[in-house]
Amino acid sequence: MYDLKIINGIIIDFDTGQKKVCDIGIKKGKIDAIGNCPEDAKREIDASGKIIAPGFIDIHMHEENLKEGGANPIDISNRMLLMGVTTCVAGNCGNNRQSLEEFIHFIHHKGMPVNYLSFIGHNFLRNAVGSTDRYQKASKNEVEEMQKLLINAVDQGALGVSFGLEYAPGIDLEEVLDLCSVIEDRKMLLAAHYRKDAKHSIPSIKEMMEISKQTGHPMQISHIGSSCAYGMMTEGLDTIQKGINLGLDITVDCYPYDAFSTYIGSAVFDEGCFGLWNKSYDAILLTEAPYKGMRCDEALFHKARKEHPDMLVVAFVMNEEEVIQAIKAPFVMVASDGLYRKGQGHPRGAGSFPRVLGKYVREKQELSLLEALKKMTLMPAKRLGLESKGEIKEGKDADIVIFDQNEILDGATFEDPQALPIGIDYVILKGEVAVENNIIIKGDLGKYISNPLEKTVQVNSLL
Structure with missing residues (x-):
């Protein structure tokens, strides 16, 4: 007997691009069968006319501040889950909102609405060792102390290191390379918030590429829209493509808005x-x-x-047409860069994924549904080494979102940045219904995922 069976839904085969109507049988948190699923189930969901997609993977967001929320600190994770995200990457832009140890301990003991991976942030490490002047380079002793903390975080399961170069102008390339020297033999992903935007974005991109080249680690360039969408996007994307052509392991993310936060x-x-x-x-x-x-x-x-x-x-400083240009590029994934403080902030934390599917796929037809879904699921799964996620295939994790492709759209606005999306019927995590009709049924199914890159021989080609 299946734990859950989804019938009559539409699956898009990522290998062929073809849509097909079929059933899905789920057992023990895994997709057990696709197509003809003759067994009975403890629960059955009729998804007639709806898309059955892998749960979205947000490779760039900012986790909860667990001390800020009092008795119920869960904030952005709930927004993630309600818009179809089942796995998130925290600790971006050089910042962690608490220590990685505290974050992992909380998830292990109380669960989370979504699965989490996390970077350890360089800027967080700087503050931890007393290098609090953002305009000054860290001292040799401070770098050595950061190295110790970095090794500890990596041993706890950090995905890699994130950098917030714009947030601490005193950081130079030498400091970055010195910090990373202690993880040169580990399989890590680096991520970086550029040093400067607009007319400075191209040198900033080249610096991030140089970090990847000299450390030997792959680089995730963060939210390229807020870096280059000032008339620099074509040159920025061309610069990255040239680096990829030369053998650099570079990918990028972008959120679908013309304003940063x-x-x-x-x-x-x-x-x-x-x-x-x-x-x-x-x-x-x-x-x-x-x-x-x-x-x-x-x-x-x-x-x-x-x-x-x-x-x-x-x-509100960016050009939307350049944001769209970025999202369409083959090496760019969709991500939210979501961040809230006291429930306030930017609507991207509650609307990014349905916004792409509703506005850019259905309304503007800038992307096909297949292209958009890959950028939300398969591409980040492969980038992160999440071999059991990102596809609707037998044996994969049953992290699933069921939505109406004719209705899905973001609801969050700049006035109401946590408003619910529309058109998402179900979000399923580990084979259990977590969200039904915009209501969280189970909000503690998520777990912390230790760096999966260290468990894989190599990350498969993304394209």
């Missing part, structure tokens, strides 16, 4: 940023009390930056 007190908003973007202060939306929903003028910008440096703000 970060803390107003960060170095991103240092002097000269508005000239760089060719925008004025009113491009900045404040997301928290006492200024929630207000656009800045010069006085309010500086007041908020001084008095509320940890406030998340939204910057």
Whole structure:
């Protein structure tokens, strides 16, 4: 007997690109049979007319701040699950919102709505060893202390190291390479938030490529839209493609919005940023009390930056057509870069994946459904070494999202950044129904996944 059977759903074969209507039988958290599934089941779901897709994999997001939420700290994981994401990668942009040990301990003991992998952030390590001046290079002793912490994190199961070069301008290439020297014999993935955007984006991309070349580790270039979507996207994508052609192991992610979000007190908003973007202060939306929903003028910008440096703000500074251009590139995956603080922030944390499927696939027809789904599932699964995820095939994990391709769309807005998507009927994790009709039924099925790259001989070709 199956634990769960899904009948009459539409599966897209990633190998052939063909759609087919069939049933899926699930046992013990795995896809046991596809096609003719004659056995009875403890529960049956009729998915007539609906797409049965692998659970989405968000290779770039920002985990919970477990100390911020009080008795119920789960915030962004719930938003991830409700938009069809079943596996996430945390610790991006050089930052962890708590120690990796604390994060893993919480998941092991209480579960999570989604599965998690995590980078260990360079900037987090800097703060941990007292290198708190973001404009200064870390000392030799501080680097040595960071190396010890890095080895410990890797031994705990960190996926690799993430860098937030823009957030700490004092970091130089030597510091990055010195830190990574202690993991040269480990199978790791690196990820990096660029050093500078707009006209500086091409040198920034080349620096990230150089880090990959010199360390010998593959590189995930983070959210290229917020780096290059200022008239630089064509050159940026061409630069990356040339590196790939020369043998560098580089992939990229992008979220489907023309605005970025970060803390107003960060170095991103240092002097000269508005000239760089060719925008004025009113491009900045404040997301928290006492200024929630207000656009800045010069006085309010500086007041908020001084008095509320940890406030998340939204910057409407990018060109959407270049964001679409990035998402269509063959080496770019869809990711959210989702981050909330006190429930506020950018709608990408609740809407990215249904937005691509609804706006860019169905409405604008910029991507086929097959292309979009691969960028959300198979590509990140292969990049992360998740051999049992990312496809609807027998023997794979039963992490599944069932949605209506004619209805799916993001619901989150800049005014209501956690609003629910529409058109997603079910989200299934480990063969159990986790979400049904926008209601979380089981929110503790997720586990922490230790670095799967160290368990594989090599990552298969993505393309």
